[in-house]
Amino acid sequence: DIVMTQTPLSLSVTPGQPASISCKSSQSLLHSDGKTYLYWYLQKPGQPPQLLIYEVSNRFSGVPDRFSGSGSGTDFTLKLSRVEADDVGLYSCMQSLQLPYTFGQGTKLEIK
């Protein structure tokens, strides 16, 4: 199974400041079709997860441009350019290159 490792596991950020979350996979997520199957989700308190970023760097419909994804191979990063109060929750990366799909442990973001 592909192991997904996120750091940090928790993050406390002042509104307006940037934040960054790292996700590393135990093997490359690059498929032979040229796509890299790495996704980012945010689970706000009391809600199901919601898709933020697909295939490393593509913002999903309606996701503010404060969110950006980058990386390649085994190293990926989610960046928030300016954290807002509404951004609190659990951020998780996921790989869908191969079954079983696997998630990172999650990063809990809170506001200072």
Add this chain to the structure above:
Amino acid sequence: QVQLVQSGAEVKKPGASVKVSCKASGYKFTGYFIHWVRQAPGHGLEWMGRINPKSGGATYAQKFQGRVIMTTDTSSNTIYMEVSRLRFDDTAIYYCARENWFDPWGQGTLVTVSS
């Protein structure tokens, strides 16, 4: 709009079974796999398996093989997941989600295993 609506919360005793439903609407039901993911209290997301609504074929995470069965009812656009021989550590919120990209997700179903 594309929507997945799950059945309500359940309380079960250890050793019992639970069956959770996920009703799809707003898209071609047989066109997308449905995945099940669970989240135990204070823990991250855990992939359980997926089912092809068209064929009924399912693939399970090794951890759940033999204890989880996913089925489909194309007449009602509903996916079911049954977990048998429940243990205390099966207490979790269970979500269904549509492939591709895992969007949308169902609202979640809390399953509590308690004696």
